[in-house]
Amino acid sequence: MNSLLEQFLSEARDFLQGIGEKLMQLESDPTSNELMVELFRFVHTLKGNSGLFDFPEMTRVLHASEDLMDAVRNGRVNYSQKLADQLLDAMDFVGMLMDEIEATEKISNKHAAPAAELTKALRNLLTASEAGSESSEIDDILNEITQTQVAENSIDWESLPTLNLPEDIAEQLHAHSLRGDSVFWVEYTPEADSFFKGEDPFYLIRQVPDTEWRNVVLNSTVENLAEMDVFNSVASYQVLTHAPAEELEDLFRYIPDEHRRIEIPALAFVKPSGNTDEHAVDEDFIANVFALFDKDETEEVTRTINTMLELSAPDLWSSSALRWVLRLIEREPENKAAQRALLESLRTLQSPDWSELKPVEVIATIAPPVRNAVVSTSNGSNGVVDEKMQYFNEVINAQREILNLSGFNEGRLKSVGASLIGCYKSIGRSQDVDSLELAIKNSLVENSQDLLLKWLDHSLENAPELVVAEKIAAPVNNLAMQNDVKFGRRAEDAAGRKADEPNAVTASKTLKVDQEKIDRLMNLIGEMVVAKNALPYLAARAETVFGVRDLSREIKAQYAVINRVAEEMQDTIMQVRMLPVSFIFQRFPRMVRDISRKLGKEVDLVLEGESTEADKNIIEALSDPLIHIVRNSLDHGLEQPDVRIAAGKNGTGKLLIRASQESDRVLIEIIDDGKGINPEVIKHKAYEKGLIDEATMERISDQDAVNLVFAAGFSTADVISDLSGRGVGMDVVRSAVEKVNGTVGIESEVGKGTRLYLSLPLSMAVTNVMIIQSNKQIFGVPMDMVVETVRVPRVHIQSIKQKQTTVLRGRIVPLLPLNDLLASNMPQLPNENDEFATLIVRVHGEHVGILVDDFRETVDIILKPMTGILGGLGGYSGAALLGDGSVLMVLNPRELM
Amino acid sequence: MAIEFKKSLAVFTEFVSVEEAETLLEWLLKNPKGKINLADCTHIHASSLQVLMAFKPTIVHEPQDADLAIWLKAALAS
Incomplete structure (x- = not known):
């Protein structure tokens, strides 16, 4: 996952939580404008952020919420309980x-x-409230949603498009549908201005896979061809x-409003077509076939029809x-009914009106699987038997509903009867079947x-277990409920998934610590590193003092082993503290824009390497100096456009x-x-301000002169502006950077x-120092110097002039x-070859040699700055505890010279 | 250009984009009896398709692209 x-x-x-809280607070104080504004801001920001990613569903919902909140904020819509619920x-x-x-x-x-x-519900809330007739329109919305659900879950024959398909295609689709592949009717009517959005509706519709039939129609006939607007989309595409x-969802996910998808039931394809002028079949034939059909002699029926x-x-x-x-x-x-x-x-x-057959068809083939989903979640823990009973009840209930329909229809009754049997x-209640068959027969006789219906009620009354189950199943038939269930179910699903798969962590993975x-962890690991360093001493003692080489x-x-683990731990903790420099870079675009406007300059800001990471302390310490440098560049560096x-x-x-990043340092260039x-x-400025004397002014090199900008109290600006020129300038930058062991040039x-560069350590927690020996004492010198x-x-x-120097690789080194x-007044001790151990350090970009008595190893230490009276000793940058318990003084060569 | 306009024949090749629609409209207005050769055409942007549907010109060669051919047949039949 990217950062x-x-x-x-x-x-x-955080925003979601904030929104939730604000909504809660609004419940108790619905008139608070302040809360409302804050709520809007949350929703607005969240929407804006979501737009950065390819999550159209999320952005769409948030956008609708934002619009609604905007209307509430401006008083166009009143805050209501319903609105809060919807949000x-x-x-x-x-x-x-x-x-997800x-x-x-x-x-x-x-x-x-x-x-x-x-989205629709939110938008409707907006328009409904604005129109002032809140409740009734909301009911409409609910109805509408319910209806969409119906269309999805069962067959609404009236809403089906009229299909006039060639028989071969209809036949294939019928076969597909019976095989269990849902056959969808997709109608796509792009918005008129869709071409301007770079869309090609025809291309999109051609991407629909497994298309068996397609059509394009112009929505309006073009009256005057010469005035046709080719950039207006006027066609509808159907497949x-x-x-x-x-x-299909995936294909049309960006344009949910512009397309309609309806599942077509198999029977809808059964639609004979052809020449109706001639009657090839006479009543005799039909009667004959019916006679065979009623006797269930299927083979005979087939043979007769084939002959015909x-x-x-x-x-x-x-x-x-x-x-x-x-x-x-x-x-x-x-x-048989069909x-x-x-x-x-x-x-x-005339083609048969299949909606007459609807009840049987719907219940027998389509309803159970769909309802099954709802039932099994509301009552999911029951076993297979219970599930079967659920289905049983659903079917029975549906049949009873059909029986309750007004008007008598023989075919309907028969199919209901067949379903019940x-x-x-x-x-396994075969004992009831006989009486059921009798009831059906009697019903048919009496039309x-x-x-x-009476038989059915009687049967259910005598079987309490069925009734109990029925009560559980009853709400299922209530479509409005189904709507609610769906929301609840989603939550349950999510919870269930969590419980089922321990791996699927849906909770937030980010910790705020x-x-x-x-810092405490950092200190502890520091101490661990020191304690770890005691082990080699111990090993050495075991060998030299106690003479146990094996133990050593x-x-x-x-x-x-401990070393490896400790190093890894240290690394990990360091990473926890790492922040990308974008943390401070992100404020620059705005700042540069504002300042350049103010100064009337045109500036093109380029940020590079924003993902470079460094310790939080370093990044934070960088923030002020960087702002200062950028201001300086804008104010003094860049000229007016003319x-x-x-x-x-x-x-x-x-x-x-x-x-x-350069090895273990971060380099920032402006x-x-x-x-x-x-x-x-x-x-001249430096001379005027008394920072240098005349002699220095004469002989100073250009580079050194430029470096004078870092001198305390230096300012070149003639007029003090609110941007710069107060003399508190680059010297502050320099000291801030040096405080975190950085350098600036x-x-x-x-x-x-101009190029200004800051070089900073990645982390300042653990310092790598070299131990040197001089005058029988040991000292540390930071390795980065x-x-x-x-x-x-x-x-x-x-x-040279009483100063010792040497030539090292063609360079004079003092x-x-x-x-x-x-100031210890002892000569440095050379080794047996009369050579002096010399430590070459870099101070302010110059190489200087420090003569010492001998070099020792390098160690990682936790540098503790000195406090109290010792804090005033500039020559030391701090002290550290060594593994053997002794104290190491760490030198600060920069101050020492 | 993915459409080559000849005297009374427009030859569509490969991908006919949205830019072509206006030219196609003008050409068809000028040549009401203009014919279309779609043999080497693989896709027509919806805008140009609408123009074809409005004018219903004679297609002298159907596209070799089978899918496009079926689509055009449906579009121009209605």
């Missing part, structure tokens, strides 16, 4: 999406529909496909109908379904801030292409620009005996 996304998730959770629902949804993003880094396309619903619903088909022209409507009868017999042998209806249609030459058989705790070896082996153009440069100045620093001007070329160690023979040391620096 941006991580940060988004972590922030978004909370939306936020729950967003929270759920975030769980955290687990999978993407949002599954199955959320597109709920997102669209939520029939048996592609999986998820694939051979005799009649294939393009007749009746031939088509007969072919369909054959297909139904073959594919849906149980669906077959009968189709045979019936031979008399009228099947149901009772399936739960009334009441008898069957008090920095003090990390074992201690060393143990030390290696001056730049006159100088042959681009009118827009360039300011580059670059961070990079480069501008401005007028640069003129050393002559600096020299400047290079400048007149007319070309040490350039090299050499042994200089006495003969190579020359005296040599300073450490004993002199520490």
Whole structure:
């Protein structure tokens, strides 16, 4: 997961929590404008952030919430309980999406529909309230949502598009549908301005997989061809496909409002077509077939129909109908009602109205699996038997609803009867079947379904276990409830998933820890490093003092293990403290924009290496100096556009801030292409302010002159502005950087620009020092200052003006005996070859040699700054505890010289 | 250009983009009896498709691209 996304998730959770809290507070104080504004701000920011990623569902819902909150904030919509509920629902949804993003880094396309619903509900709340007739319109919305659900879950024959398909295609789709592949009707009507959004609706619709049939229609006839606007989308695209619903969701996820998807039931394809002018089949034939059909002599029926088909022209409507009868017999042998209806249609030459058959069809083939989902979650712990009873009850309830429909219909009654018989058989209550059959027969005789209904009620009353189960199942039929259940279910699903799979961590993975705790951890690991360092001493003692070499070896082996673990721990803790420099870089674009506006300059800011990381303390210590440097560059470095153009440069100045890592240091460069620093001007200014004397002014090099900007009290600006020029300038930058063991440098070329660079350690927790020996004492010198160690023979040391120097690789290096620096009046001791151990250190960019008596090892130490009276000793940067318990004084060569 | 306009024939090749729609419209207005050769065409942007649907010009060669061919047939039949 990339860090941006991580940060988004972590922030978004805070926002969600904030939104929840604010909504709660609003409940008790619904008039508070302040709360409202804050709430809006939360939603607004969250939406903006979500837009950075490809989460259309999330952004859409948040956008709708934002619009709603905006309206509330401006008093266009009144805050209400309903509104709060809706918003909370939306936020729950967003929270759920975030769980999913955290687990999978993407949002599954199955959320597109709920997102669209939520958006619609939120938007409707907006328009409803604005129109002033809140409640009734909300009811409409609810109804609408309910209806969408119905369309998804069962068949609403009236909403089905009229299909006029060629028989071969219809036949194939029918087969697909019966095989269990859902066949979808997809209608896509792009918005008129969709071409301007770079969309190609035709291309999109062509991407629909497994298309069996397609059509394009112009929504309005083009009256005047000459005035046709080619950039206005006026077409509707329709396809029939048996592609999986998820694939379709995915394809259309960005345009949920512009497309309509309806699942087409198998029977809808059974629609004979052809020439109706001729009657190839006469009543005799039809009667004959019916007679065979009623006797269930399927083979005879098939044979008779085949014979008829051979005799009649294939393009007749009746031939088509007969072919369909054959297909139904073959594919849906149980669906006698459908077959009968189709045979019936031979008399009228009108396609059967399948909605008449709806009850049987719906309950037998489609309803159970859909409802199953709802039931099994509301009552999921029950066993298989209970589940079976649930189904049983659903079917029975549905049948009873059908029986309650007004008007008598023979076919309907028969199919209800067949379903009931099947149901009772399936739960092993065959003893009831006989009486059931009798009830059906009587009902048919009396042309009334009441008898069957009575039987059903009676049967259920005598079987209490069925009734109990029925009560559980009852709410399922309530569609409004189903709607609610869906939301609840989602939450349950999520919870269930968590419990089921311990690996699927949906909880937030980011911890917010008090920095003090990390610091404590850091100190502890520091002490651990020191304690660890005691082991080699112990090993040495075991060998030299007690003469147990084996023990010594074992201690060393143990030390290696502890060393490895400690180093890893130290690394990990350091990483915890690491922050990317973007933490301070992110404020620059705004700052540069504001300042450059104020100064009337045009600046192009470029940030590089924002992901470079360093310790939190270092990053924080950098913040102020960097701001100062950037201000300086803008104020003194870059020129006004007209001056730049006159100088042959681009009118827009360039300011580059670059961070990079160089071994264990972070390098930050601030480069501008401005007028640069003129050393002559600096020299004179410095002289005027008394920072240098006349002699120095004469002989100082240009680079040294430029470096004078770091001197305390230096300022070049003639006029003090609110930006710079108070004389508190680069010296502050320098001391701030040096405080964290960093260095700062400047290079400048007149007319070309200035480059300022800061070099900082990655971390300041553990310092690597070299131990040296001088005058029988040991001292530490920070490794980052040490350039090299050499042994200089006495003969190579020359005296220039009473100062010792030597030539090292063609460079004159001044040599300073450490004993002199520490004022201990002892000569440095050479080794047996009369060579002096010399530590070459870098001080302010110069190489200086420090003569010592001998070099020792390097160690990692926790440098503790000295306090109290000792704190005033500039020559030492601190003290540390060594593994053997002794105290090591760490020198600060910079101050020492 | 993915459409080559000849005297009374427009030859579509490969991917006909949204830019072509306006030119196609003008050409069809000028040549109401203009014919279209789609043999080497693989896709037509919806804008150009609408123009074809509005004018219903004679197609002298159907696209070799089978899917596009079926689509066009449906579009121009209605």
